[in-house]
Amino acid sequence: MLIVAERINSSRKSISEAIKAKDADFIRNEAKAQAGAGAQYIDVNAGSFVGQEAEYLCWLVDVVQGATDLPLCLDSPDPAAIGAALKKVKKPCLVNSITMEKQRLEGMLPLVKQYQTRIVVLCQSDKGMANTVAEKFDIARQMADILTKEGVAAGDIFIDPLIYPIATDTKSAVAALGAIREITMKLPEVHTICGLTNVSYGLPVRKLVNRTFLVAAMAHGLDSAIIDPTDRELMAGLVAAEAILDRDRFCAGYITAYRQGKLA
């Protein structure tokens, strides 16, 4: 499972305050904690700073690159912010995200090509966000087509089917799971990815819903996730799911996690 660590996101109050105060130590500790907990990419997001997003995103890139050797996931819908941050990035990175919306596609694609980044694709077009399995898969297929024709390797494409709260539409998670399955089976070279927090919005004990959804999504083929790797129960479920789904040879990862005290 490819783990993109989500904590350095300005929508979280503590991160927003650390960014405002230019508290590099706080950000470095967040980066190191997530790296130590099993992250493979560190997501950086300064989206709550309208007008200063590019400046703060660049600062985050510098600080996080000083704290860990892990590659970054640059998290912004704005090509200007992504473009500025890409100039500072030292390793091949993941860009989160592009959509099939004409303006966003035209703004982001040149950067993806120039910097040869990996790219998260949201199942969203000028018609809006995709709701059904068919709509989600249709955008996934079209975007895989567009991107590979532009020279992006299929293995560098991460499709996010979009997850909505089950509290407002109880069919929404089933649609996302169905799309993950379709993409996994019909576009096997492309990755699937998602965040978890939306699914539980409006419900109590949200982490229980999030980690249950993660296991269900992995059972449908999800191979990457934008999550908090410092959430021990979430990670224990992930490790167990890898073993169950035959993605953990000899259950060696499971046994190792147990010996490291990560499953108790």
Added chain:
Amino acid sequence: MLIVAERINSSRKSISEAIKAKDADFIRNEAKAQAGAGAQYIDVNAGSFVGQEAEYLCWLVDVVQGATDLPLCLDSPDPAAIGAALKKVKKPCLVNSITMEKQRLEGMLPLVKQYQTRIVVLCQSDKGMANTVAEKFDIARQMADILTKEGVAAGDIFIDPLIYPIATDTKSAVAALGAIREITMKLPEVHTICGLTNVSYGLPVRKLVNRTFLVAAMAHGLDSAIIDPTDRELMAGLVAAEAILDRDRFCAGYITAYRQGKLA
């Protein structure tokens, strides 16, 4: 989700001792605890008492029927023990289990028909236990055919794909999940059921593996399970999975479980 409560099983030491000592209070308390925790059937098993299984199974039936109004799941491979217990059963019950093995089929089927029981079918024939998705589905299809031709309603058939330890074969859970999916899609009137404890045999922190497998199996269509409903973490995951999989209208079951303090 149909929950068959598994605790009153003579393979557990405390149960075996209670049966030997004819400690009816102990058994009654187990039955009541499981009923209170959300069971829909109470499984009774006296299989470890070779030569006395029928006698002890009948005793368990009497004791449990005195403790709860829930229907029973009579758990034995032996038609003689099942036949004796069925004479004492007051409500339509579930019999666990029949297989496609000629002798077991011929021994159990007349009882199923005479008492109009619901029946658990293990994916096992005279060729042995089914290992692959194709083998498991093949037995499921044949047994559904045999049983419905004999007058058993499809909705009274519960197919158990057989779960083996992932510690000895990491592909075994994937095969079971695939079979659950095939049966759910191609034999939609038939139920799927399984126990969870085998999957984690030989691994540490077994309950983590069991509850993760349950969520994965539900995501593939599993609609019934033989489990310990007093395991709070297992049940919390089950309730969350129901909500995610659109089996819990308005998430009402999830909210209720939360208000009852079952999710914390």
